[in-house]
Amino acid sequence: MDAEPVKIERHDVPARLHHTNTGVRGVQAYREHEHGLFVSRPFIAHPRVRHWQAHLLPALGLVVCRYDFHGPREHDYHIDLARIARMGEVWTVRDQYLDVLVHAGLAAEIVDTEELLSSHKAGFIDTPELYEVVERAHRVLSELSRTRYRLGPWLEGYGLRLDWLPVPEPTAV
Template identity: 55%
Template sequence: MSVSSPHCSPAEAHPVKTERHDTDAMTHCTNTGLRHVHTYREHTHGLFVARAFDRHPRIRHWQAQLLPTLDVQLCRYDFHQAREHDYYIDIATISRPVGNAAVWEVRDHYLDIIVHEGVTAELVDADELEAAQAAGFVSENEARRAHAAADAVLIGLKLARYHVADWLEAQGVRVEWMQSEGVGQAQSAELMS
């Protein structure tokens, strides 16, 4: 487990990224625009999302598990070239606006964890959270919650020897993934708990 945190000044801070998933409209609204989603699947622990990354220089396809009780968005990417990592975990608050069951909101808390399955996990972008807090984009309580969530994930992954399926199993979480090109043969299409 390692931590990457180069210094980031408040002048470099950026507002919190908030994304919206509309499962009725089959759209994912990001800071870069509105994207079509080919698969949404709600499950006991959250929401599964899958969509293509059209004309992206590095990424071909994205799958994610929105897991509100863990404060994470667990991502798997298919790359055009060699795999850069096995999982990418966004520390985030995931909620559903009252009165709109079709919409899921993901409020990103800057901290991310890069997982190399069975090898290590690395915390990145701690400098971004620090800068955002200094600039007033996040409160002290929100920053504390983000750090606590990241610490829990890192500890859980270490105990699971950096196997995401085992970490999820220890949390009592079951998720399913789509089979796709670029996903390691040793990885199962289904992570069970």
């Protein structure tokens, strides 16, 4: 697997813009809360995803995402492991490669291990950060297993309750 440089995203709250490695996109909603930042935006012309919502949780080093797919749901939640910082009204997310996919009430799995290891080998992520992110991913997976893979009860253990917006059904064209 070819190594990919670390992905850095920025959320410019006043401008309502999400800067990613693939471009700049308008954001439907930003809401700050005591634990971080909520983001909601449509995915335009994406083959699988039509809408994305996320909570940036700096203290936990996580971005908890909920995708609405064009077809059948692939998973209930996608948790990115990341370093999150805020400077004024701009939030920066430095992706740490590993993700945890949550199938509510059924299972959770760590994904993108090969991507993390090849990026470490290429020098995009150093050894202390590699160990830190692997340890955090396994802690998330273990804690989720104790709540039978239910996101709400797991996060309640941290004093968190995440709210999500209803996403309108797609309109026929």
